Structures are given as structure tokens and as C-alpha cells.
Amino acid sequence: MRIFGYLAKKVGDLTVKYSNFPESYIKRSFEQVYWKNPTGYPQYPKAVVARKRFRFTTNRPWTGQFRQQNDRDVHRKKVFLEPVGEWSFFRGDRVEIMVGKDKGKQGIVSQVIQERNWVIVEGLNTHLRTVGKDKSFPGVVIQSEAPLLVTTGVKLVDPETLKPTEIEWRYTEEGDKVRVSKASSRIIPIPKASEETIDYKSKEVYIENEQKDTKADVIAKVTFAPKLNTFEMDIMEEMGIKEDRVPAKSYWY
Template identity: 55%
Template sequence: MPRITSLLKCVADMTKKSSNLPESYIKRAMERTGWKTPSAVQYRKVQLKKKKYKFSVHRPWTQEFRDENWPGTQSPKVFVEPLLDWTFFKGDRVELLTGPDKGKQGIVNYVVQERNWVIVEGLNCTYKMLGEEFNYPGMMIKDEQPLLVTTQVTLVDPSDNKPTKAEWRYTEEGEHVRVSVRTGRIIPIPKQAEETPDYKTKSTYREQEKDTKESELTRITFQPKLKTFEMDIAEKMGIKEDRIPRKTFWYPVQHQDYEYEY
């Protein structure tokens, strides 16, 4: 797991949870190799992989993300303010602080934690024409633009529908909850935050034919043994080895220009 963690440390936890995909798949999907040696015996295996990725509204496992992070492409450096505690979730009601829709409230329908972005349904939109030709006027579509959670939006307290800052606190029972700083009331996490491409809520998900059954998770299917494959087969077939092998000794050869890796 350490290799997967080191590569995916730039992918936010909310992105992984909302995808409901294994981390190994996300790592394999976002990995970009710019150059590698041919797969032959005489070549040492060396790969030149991309280390810094550009994050946008596209998820790391999509084709749009791969196109934006194509090897050799240069993108302007983006500075993102680090947030220790993330307090915005899909389904939250927020109020805009800037732009032409300043003062309006809307529902968050998309979260990009890697860039401190949220997209609010129906607000902060741009308009663009598609399919405009000499004999066809085209079609205008509305495109919702991302907003920074640090300066451009703020949460709305559900108790009085007024803007407020939020922070994480513990109740007397030890529950970790999100609380309005202005009123001290708990702001519950919306049910929409639990949605993934596979289910709306975990409780309503139905097991599919190829899913691992819950009963199989507790059953031990493999018992490790200090035996080789041949020894295991011989034991199952009732074959006993009475021969005593001779003692052998192995001496590693050292060379001044090479270093052995074990």
C-alpha cells in the first residue's frame, strides 16, 4: 500500500469516497508514463512518470483528466490554500459572496476538494453557443463554473437560513459533528453526500451477482504455511520425503561498478 498512498496523496479523500472505486484502480487510471525502456532482457526497466498533476472539474479516472495531463504538456502553476478540515459536502445549501449572483443561495451539486472548489446548481454560470453554422443559429447552453470555498461561498445555517462559518466539534457523546460558529447549532451532513455512481445510499444498495457476499468477508479462505508448492502437494498426496539434502553454501559476488538490490 505505500506506493499507492504516495501517488494518491494528491487525490482528496472525498473524491475517493464519491467514486466508490478501489485506490489501485484510481492509481492505474491517473498514472501517466512519458517514456520507458523496451521490454527486453538486455534493457534495464526504467520509466519516466508524471509526478505533478493538473486537477480540474474532471475526475482523475476520466479521459478528460488524461488529456489534460498528457506527458509533455505544460500548465500554469496553481497555488491552493490548504484546508485542514473540509466542511462542504454535496447537498449543502450555500450563499454566494461574489459575482453577479452575490447574495443568492443554492445547493452544492459537485465538489472538487483538490482545488477547494464547489459547483452550485444554477448559479455562477457562463453561456456559450454550440453548433453555430451559416444556416443554423446554434444552441446556447448554460455552464456552471466552480467557486472557491475560502472566499466565494459560505455555508447556510439551516436553523435560520443565514450565512455562517462552520467548524468540527465533538458532542458530549463523543460524536464528531459540524457546527455553525454563529449559532452553535449542528449542521447535519446531507444525504446527497453519500451518493456514488453505484448507489444513492449504502442502505438501499442491492448486492449484484459478481459482488463479494458479506458472509464471505469473515470466512478464512487462505491459510498461510511455511511450505513450498511441492511440499504442499506431496503432503496432500501422502508422499513422505525421507532423503536428507546435502548442505550447500552461496557466496554473493561483489563488483566495484555494480550494486545488487535484494
């Protein structure tokens, strides 16, 4: 079975976590189905004509830019990826850059793009980009970071020696899974910044919407009492609906 081809089509789990969307929504938002056989009729096989290959970039799969880059008539060369076993780079990690003009510098991971084995390091590995250039306006030059491959481009920094190091996933005595630096056997903790999503930096500092969000104490209340009633019987009892007639017996053949 060509498992890597199947896995490569999927959106990374860190992307799903960051988006705070259900995975099915993300899949639906970027899929391009051109033809689908009607469902529920025995004469139709389960045939789907849809786009198979997508070019994942720094644009996230649910955005309009992604849709634009993967437009129906746009076909780009296939990107070959080195399979990464267990993902070990998270937002907020201190990494050292191993390639390019900023080789040897250390920085903080600001974005993770698992679909391409990329991380973006804040303020490093940058180029200048002119935006908003017009006939009458020269544009504004901004500095933008280029992504780096996690396989060759960056390495995690050992917290003790502050040197780049290989890491290993191990279990503590308590059964927690941790990253351990191979150089000094120190645990490299997963940073708090990795909890960030589109909606909040971390769950504790999320600002609740008074009109739409149910508070924690209301949610924790248990209002269910077990009774010998079906859901409909419960509702009828509560609303005071009386009914004495019983539908005639029905049989299935």
C-alpha cells in the same frame, strides 16, 4: 519540508471516496511515467522520469478528458491554492454564494472538487455554453455551473437563522465529530447526499448485480475452522490428494 507541494499533488480523499476506486488505481490512471529504471537490479538507482504537475479541473483524474487536458505536450500555468485545513463542504450542503452574479443566493452543493478547493452549486453561478455547433447546425445552448472557491466563494448556511455562517469542528459528548455553526451553535449535520458515489446514491439503495455481487448473508457466514494444518495441507485433505514423500532437507547459508 515542503509539505504543501507534496499534499497538493495528491488526489483529495473525497474524490477517492466518490470514485469507489482503490487509491492506487486512481494514481496509476493519471500518472505519466516516461522513463523508469528497471527494478530488481542493484546497478540502477531508483530513477523515474514522469510528469510532475497536473492541472486538476472539473474532469475527474481517472477520465479520458483529464488525460487529454494533461497531455504530454500540454503545459499550463501553475495554480496556486490556499491551503484549506479541514474540509467542511460536502455534497448536499446548503450554502450561500458570496461572490459573482448570484451573490446572496442559496443553493445545494452538487459536486466537490477538493484538488482545486472547489464546490459546484446546483443551478447557480452559471453561464451559457453552446455545444454541438457545426457548419450546418447552430448548436444547443445549455446552462452550465461554474465552480466556486470554498475559501471565498461560498459559506455554509446556519440551519436556524438561514444566514451564512462560519463553522467549527467539535466533538459531541458521544465522541462524534460534528460541524457546529459559530452564529447559533447549532450542529450542521453532514447530508445523506454526501454518501453518493459513482455506483450508488447510498449503500442501502444500491441495486445488486445478481451475477456478480455476493449477498450480505453469504458474506457473513464464518466457514473457517482453526486446524493444525497449513493452507496446502487443508486443500490436499479436502481434495483427497495423498503424498508420503518428504522433500530432502535444505539449508540456507
